Amino acid sequence: MALLETKGLTASYGDFQALFGVDIALDPGETIAIIGANGAGKTTLMRSIAGILANQPNAVLFDGEAIGALPAPDIVARGIAMVPEGRKLFPSLSVEENLLIGRYGRAVAGHWSLQTVYELFPILKERRGNPGTALSGGQQQMVAIGRALMSNPRVLLCDEISLGLAPVVIKDIYAAFPRIRAAGASLVVVEQDIGQALKVSDRVYCLMEGRITLSGAPSDLTREKIHSAYFGAGA
Amino acid sequence: MMWIDTIVQGILLGGLYALFAAGLSLVFGIMRLVNLAHGDLIVLAAFLILVMVSALGLNPFVAALVAMPLMFAIGWALQFYLLNRTFGTDILPPLLVTFGLSIVIQNGLLEGFTADSRRIPVGGLDSASVALGPINVGVMPLLTLASAVAVIIGLNQLFYRTSLGRAFRAISDDPVTAGLMGIRPKNIFATATGIAMVVVTIAALYLGTRANFDPTIGPARLIYAFEAVIIGGLGSLWGTLFGGIVIGVAQTFGAAVNPEWQILAGHLAFLLVLLLKPRGLFPRAVD
Numbered sequence A: 001m002a003l004l005e006t007k008g009l010t011a012s013y014g015d016f017q018a019l020f021g022v023d024i025a026l027d028p029g030e031t032i033a034i035i036g037a038n039g040a041g042k043t044t045l046m047r048s049i050a051g052i053l054a055n056q057p058n059a060v061l062f063d064g065e066a067i068g069a070l071p072a073p074d075i076v077a078r079g080i081a082m083v084p085e086g087r088k089l090f091p092s093l094s095v096e097e098n099l100l101i102g103r104y105g106r107a108v109a110g111h112w113s114l115q116t117v118y119e120l121f122p123i124l125k126e127r128r129g130n131p132g133t134a135l136s137g138g139q140q141q142m143v144a145i146g147r148a149l150m151s152n153p154r155v156l157l158c159d160e161i162s163l164g165l166a167p168v169v170i171k172d173i174y175a176a177f178p179r180i181r182a183a184g185a186s187l188v189v190v191e192q193d194i195g196q197a198l199k200v201s202d203r204v205y206c207l208m209e210g211r212i213t214l215s216g217a218p219s220d221l222t223r224e225k226i227h228s229a230y231f232g233a234g235a
Numbered sequence B: 001m002m003w004i005d006t007i008v009q010g011i012l013l014g015g016l017y018a019l020f021a022a023g024l025s026l027v028f029g030i031m032r033l034v035n036l037a038h039g040d041l042i043v044l045a046a047f048l049i050l051v052m053v054s055a056l057g058l059n060p061f062v063a064a065l066v067a068m069p070l071m072f073a074i075g076w077a078l079q080f081y082l083l084n085r086t087f088g089t090d091i092l093p094p095l096l097v098t099f100g101l102s103i104v105i106q107n108g109l110l111e112g113f114t115a116d117s118r119r120i121p122v123g124g125l126d127s128a129s130v131a132l133g134p135i136n137v138g139v140m141p142l143l144t145l146a147s148a149v150a151v152i153i154g155l156n157q158l159f160y161r162t163s164l165g166r167a168f169r170a171i172s173d174d175p176v177t178a179g180l181m182g183i184r185p186k187n188i189f190a191t192a193t194g195i196a197m198v199v200v201t202i203a204a205l206y207l208g209t210r211a212n213f214d215p216t217i218g219p220a221r222l223i224y225a226f227e228a229v230i231i232g233g234l235g236s237l238w239g240t241l242f243g244g245i246v247i248g249v250a251q252t253f254g255a256a257v258n259p260e261w262q263i264l265a266g267h268l269a270f271l272l273v274l275l276l277k278p279r280g281l282f283p284r285a286v287d
Helices: A042-050 A072-078 A095-101 A114-120 A122-126 A137-149 A167-174 A177-182 A194-200 A223-231 B002-031 B038-056 B060-086 B092-113 B139-161 B163-173 B175-180 B185-210 B218-232 B237-257 B259-276
Strands: A004-013 A016-026 A031-035 A060-062 A080-083 A155-159 A186-191 A203-208 A211-216 B129-132 B135-138
Touching (some): A016 A042, A095 B163, A114 A137, A137 A155, B002 B135, B002 B218, B038 B092
Parallel strands (some): A155 A186
């Protein structure tokens, strides 16, 4: 059985419908990538799973439980943590406080603690006393990932973590992923960078205009298939 | 020598205004809520202490300690069941509801306690004084300022040293992302208002013991509290203490020149700060 599943997930902002029946599944230990152009609904999908947007209860299943209608704190408590798009560090909190607050809603024993997060991203230990927002973009992204890991999540949702970062920094951050997976988390990675998405994931879903247009293992997907799923058949 | 005395008395009076303002500052800092019933809640707490002192024969300080958890519960419930419902994109409902609450509290107190002025008796303590060099200072004013400093230190420790304090700051920064951390805004807001009501109880103790009070004096206390918060700069607790002292010193100076000018001098000091530094003397919040 899948660990996390969406079934016919729809989502709207007022009159504007952003998702039209999305089905995805994440197996334990797996990493899936969601790719798609701007406005395809990737972030809406993440926000729906994380509980920022409320949905039909049965539209999102976690461990067989219907969690679609639960608010964000209840989702975190169950073990789904999100690295939000744009990092969203708390400016009033230092780096260390930003990490500590990741445990607020789910303080469970597990691999991840301040110490292991500092081992994963040693630069954060040096800058622990700085305000989170005084750091470079890449370092801020490390804080955002570390903050989500502090709750020892079973599922980690990563929304556009490469956005606005230099390629060398992106490489550094993705270098941490094998250790995050080894510690037991299953991952959902939203990426605009298709190359990066294919590299880190076991399976890929392509979203276009609120619908899944393609899915499969990276090795089964050709450039042409992805191209047409990404931009539409006629492109 | 008279001027030194005036300054010292003003600083001590400022302690009282800082106590009025600290709860307001706390609530505004966390949820951007301007509680127009804040002054009336102080008066409510003063009557609560008075009832315990006169009906149960408690020492006023003990009565205040007993009143604290009660006021915490009142604040918690008020926020959780009423004020949380007023939050939304429109900034008007919280103002209207707390304005209405102010009227309800005032009239409720009038019904229950009549319009007579009261005072919480503290034995001989209200006329006791100690000599500080050439100046005599009252024991109660000294205790007021010491309590104000202790409250500010305590709130700062809470804000910057505890998990709850991190949640307060996080939710003030970004409520949506705070939710992703498992922080539940409604509970956090209720806790914050509860804590503000504990501070209100301390303010009420000194309000009720240093001078007469009646059910209608709440709004004027709200104005002093407001002015202290604005002078200090939004979001800064130490600034709030300083703002209280500015008003206190201005008032005693005004009164020293001419007793009619006491209240006016405090407001003029506030307007002067607003004119020269509209964001207050120690602004911390960037918005």
